[in-house]
Amino acid sequence: MPAPSGEPAAAPASSVAPTLAELMDYVRGAARDEALIASLPLDPEERTWIRLDGPGGSEAWLIGWPPGTGTGWHDHADSFGAFTTAAGALTEHSLAVRLPTDGWRTLELKDGVDRTRELATGQGRAFGQNHVHEVLNESGTAHAVSVHAYYPPLPRIRRFSRTGPVLRLEQTERPEDWQ
Structure with a gap:
């Protein structure tokens, strides 16, 4: 997929990993590309996505x-x-x-670890490895669209359930599970 209009083309994949700042610049630029955003088919009930070519060999997604x-x-x-x-x-x-990276199924969280961010149009964030979160469109009437980039390309996603302070590892997905 071509780079978002008005933005420089992504560099070919190399042995140099993109920085968090480069990923943030990429998702901000892609989010401003009106033609790219309009190209995403929106479903009334299910999330939709298009895979993009991120900078420096990263994996990127446009999500409805x-x-x-x-x-x-x-x-x-x-x-x-x-x-x-x-x-x-x-x-x-x-x-x-x-979180521990492997070898656990259940973890009791301490008080004060919860964070909430509201991200309006044009707002975003960067995050490090093993960042546990959930992302929601809490609107009752309006679609949201976002652009995401990850490096290295997602080797796995761990899915969790949460009941009060208890976080439970439910499953680990690999790329072949969502391609």
Whole structure:
């Protein structure tokens, strides 16, 4: 897919990983590309997406969020990333805690680890590895659209359930599960 209009073309994949700042610049530029945003088919009930070529060999996605949809609790394992809301508004709930990378199923969270961010059109954030969050379109009437980029390309996503302070690892997905 071509780079967003008005933005420089992404550099070919190289051995140099993009920085968080480069991922953030990319998602902000893509979110301003009106033709790119308009190219995403929106479904009234299910999230939709288009895979994009991110900078420096990163994985990027344009995602449509119908009213009331969300991701559920998850992380991107060994990948770091960034996302920006291109249309509408999204809410991100995250945990300010470093989870063990492997070998656990249930974790009791301490008080004070919950964070919430409201991300209106044009707002975004970057995050590090093992960042646990859920992203939601809490609108009852309006779609939201966002652009996401991850590096390295997602090797896995861990999905969690949460009941009060208890976080439970439910499953680990690999790229072949969502292609």
